[in-house]
Amino acid sequence: MQYNYTRLVNDKDEQKLYEALDSFETSAYFRTRDATKARFGFGATVTTDTAELLQDDIAFGGRSFDEQKIKNSTLMNGFWFVPRIAVTMTQTTITFSSDESLDFDTWLAQIPNMKAEMVHxxxxxxxxxxxxxxxxxxxxxxxxxxxxxxxxxxxxxxxxxxxxxxxxxxxxxxxxxxxxxxxxxxxxxxxxxxxxxxxxxxxxxxxxxxxxxxxxxxxxxxxxxxxxxxxxxxxxxxxxxxxxxxxxxxxxxxxxxxxxxxxxxxxxxxxxxxxxxxxxxxxxxxxxxxxxxxxxxxxxxxxxxxxxxxxxxxxxxxxxxxxxxxxxxxxxxxxxxxxxxxxxxxxxxxxxxxxxxxxxxxxxxxxxxxxxxxxxxxxxxxxxxxxxxxxxxxx
Ligand SMILES: C=C(O[C@@H]1C=C(C(=O)O)C=C[C@H]1O)C(=O)O
Known part of the structure; x- marks a missing residue:
């Protein structure tokens, strides 16, 4: 991804990125076991059911357990995507990456607030x-x-x-x-x-x-x-x-x-x-x-x-x-x-x-x-x- 921007993390970043997981049709989140790094992917420039074609790109996804198919599901049959915007967050820094030239802070500020109801x-x-x-x-x-x-x-x-x-x-x-x-x-x-x-x-x-x-x-x-x-x-x-x-x-x-x-x-x-x-x-x-x-x-x-x-x-x-x-x-x-x-x-x-x-x-x-x-x-x-x-x- 040709456009990259790194700055210090601020208080609002995390919640905004979580809300972006909801607001994008395709998104992903990966946090390490020691909680020191989180990666996000938002929007998709490519989607595919196998990872084989994606080896030169940043991509998120999962393969299906075996070749059996599940009806009425795209995700469960294997789903990978190349994100429009990738974000990597450590405890101190945040890095935005994209192939589009974006003002990342303006993009982040535009993400709508999510209002969730209780779920039983x-x-x-x-x-x-x-x-x-x-x-x-x-x-x-x-x-x-x-x-x-x-x-x-x-x-x-x-x-x-x-x-x-x-x-x-x-x-x-x-x-x-x-x-x-x-x-x-x-x-x-x-x-x-x-x-x-x-x-x-x-x-x-x-x-x-x-x-x-x-x-x-x-x-x-x-x-x-x-x-x-x-x-x-x-x-x-x-x-x-x-x-x-x-x-x-x-x-x-x-x-x-x-x-x-x-x-x-x-x-x-x-x-x-x-x-x-x-x-x-x-x-x-x-x-x-x-x-x-x-x-x-x-x-x-x-x-x-x-x-x-x-x-x-x-x-x-x-x-x-x-x-x-x-x-x-x-x-x-x-x-x-x-x-x-x-x-x-x-x-x-x-x-x-x-x-x-x-x-x-x-x-x-x-x-x-x-x-x-x-x-x-x-x-x-x-x-x-x-x-x-x-x-x-x-x-
Ligand atoms: C299959 C699962 O866990 C797997 C099975 C385990 C076991 O049988 O002891 C332990 C960890 C996992 O490798 C699961 O959590 O669903």
């Missing part, structure tokens, strides 16, 4: 048979030695009383600490995620990825929380679930990287609702590969699909309620240097503003040692992130 949840359609279906999956895993792990997804469909405004919804994201925040909006749909999981970041030939798999609840106090963390680190079932992911990432990246550093043991990654086993992985990539190549090579890791991949994906297609769309898929931004950062769209919901319908998603890695009731509780905790966001909206 009118009804919840849960998958009440999810635990039974998980029980069947566990029996299959026990009897069929070739299938080792399946990440089984669950949905809750909520009817809402009114349209949601992103400028208000986004405020509640601040309590979802230690997660990436991602929003992708197009026309009457948006997808929002507060995910702890990065698929991949590429900058100057350096790659950062990692395995996030294996879950336990948070404790009510620090002591309990630490005890639960220790339990998770010592759990054979969770370590196995986790190890599948580490090995798979290593194997998939072997041919594309010069050097890969993989710690022997996981550490803990804690969100508001749960704690996970986490193995950060770094490396140097061969110069012919871009972020998009790596995304397609890595996705889906067994943190979201399963082991062996082909069989696990077939199981997911056959036994989950609907195709996943953007759920559990790579999403984020591409920069103009064939790098960027993609996270995995979990702890997430898809909203259709026309039908006032929100679909919340959660999944859990199932292995032969799993118990259905425990996994049901785990998915309920994971769904809580978006349920909390909707509660915070009306406070």
């Amino acid at each position: 949840v009118i009804s919840v359609d849960d998958e009440t048979d999810w635990a039974d279906r998980t029980e069947k999956l566990i029996s299959t895993l026990k009897s069929k030695q070739t299938l080792k792990k399946v990440v089984f997804g669950r949905q809750q469909i909520l009817k809402l009383s009114n349209k949601l405004y992103l400028s208000r919804l986004i405020r509640g994201l601040s309590s979802q600490n230690n997660t990436y925040h991602f929003i992708l909006k197009h026309q009457d749909e948006f997808y929002i995620s507060a995910t702890p999981e990065r698929l991949i970041k590429v900058a100057d030939g350096h790659l950062t990825t990692g395995a996030v798999a294996g879950t336990i609840q948070r404790g009510d106090n620090e002591q309990d929380d630490m005890a639960l963390g220790k339990l998770l680190l010592a759990s054979h079932k969770n370590r196995q679930e986790h190890q599948y992911v580490v090995e798979n990432i290593q194997q998939k990246l072997q041919a594309m990287t010069e050097k890969l550093t993989v710690p022997a043991d996981p550490i803990l990654l804690k969100t508001q609702q749960v704690q996970h086993l986490y193995t950060p992985i770094i490396g140097e990539i061969d110069s012919q590969y871009t972020l998009v190549h790596l995304m397609n090579q890595l996705h889906p890791t067994p943190a979201l699909g399963g082991v062996p991949q082909k069989e696990a994906l077939a199981y997911i297609q056959d036994y989950e309620r609907t195709p996943r769309g953007l759920f559990a898929s790579p999403m984020g931004y591409l920069d103009a240097e064939q790098g960027g950062e993609l996270v995995v769209g979990i702890r997430a919901m898809h909203v259709n503003q026309r039908s006032h319908q929100a679909t919340l998603f959660a999944g859990a890695g199932i292995v032969s040692d799993s118990t259905a009731a425990q996994e049901f509780k785990e998915t309920a905790l994971k769904l809580k992130a978006m349920r909390q966001l909707l509660k915070d909206y009306s406070i």
Whole structure:
């Protein structure tokens, strides 16, 4: 983008940018897990359902989980766009970029103020048979030695009383600490995620990825929380679930990287609702590969699909309620240097503003040692992130 303008951040910038997410037909937001940087994209000069053609542009978007299609949705079948205006905000500076010559401060001042009404949840359609279906999956895993792990997804469909405004919804994201925040909006749909999981970041030939798999609840106090963390680190079932992911990432990246550093043991990654086993992985990539190549090579890791991949994906297609769309898929931004950062769209919901319908998603890695009731509780905790966001909206 040829026009760039950087200045110090002022008090009103953030709220105005949030309102611009609502006022543009196409927009996106990406905030890093450590909350030090936020990127916005507004308006679209190009839109496409695959990222392959966009590798020399700044772009935002997400790919669909697999090739299955979702009816009446543009976003859920994979959606990428090159923004008219890109904004990057750190704690001190703000940078505006565009191919158009714009007075950015005049542009920002013109964004209309958004007035949001309260939104109530009118009804919840849960998958009440999810635990039974998980029980069947566990029996299959026990009897069929070739299938080792399946990440089984669950949905809750909520009817809402009114349209949601992103400028208000986004405020509640601040309590979802230690997660990436991602929003992708197009026309009457948006997808929002507060995910702890990065698929991949590429900058100057350096790659950062990692395995996030294996879950336990948070404790009510620090002591309990630490005890639960220790339990998770010592759990054979969770370590196995986790190890599948580490090995798979290593194997998939072997041919594309010069050097890969993989710690022997996981550490803990804690969100508001749960704690996970986490193995950060770094490396140097061969110069012919871009972020998009790596995304397609890595996705889906067994943190979201399963082991062996082909069989696990077939199981997911056959036994989950609907195709996943953007759920559990790579999403984020591409920069103009064939790098960027993609996270995995979990702890997430898809909203259709026309039908006032929100679909919340959660999944859990199932292995032969799993118990259905425990996994049901785990998915309920994971769904809580978006349920909390909707509660915070009306406070
Ligand atoms: C699929 C989800 O989470 C994934 C599954 C996990 C697990 O089973 O322990 C942990 C983190 C994620 O890799 C989700 O949150 O929806």
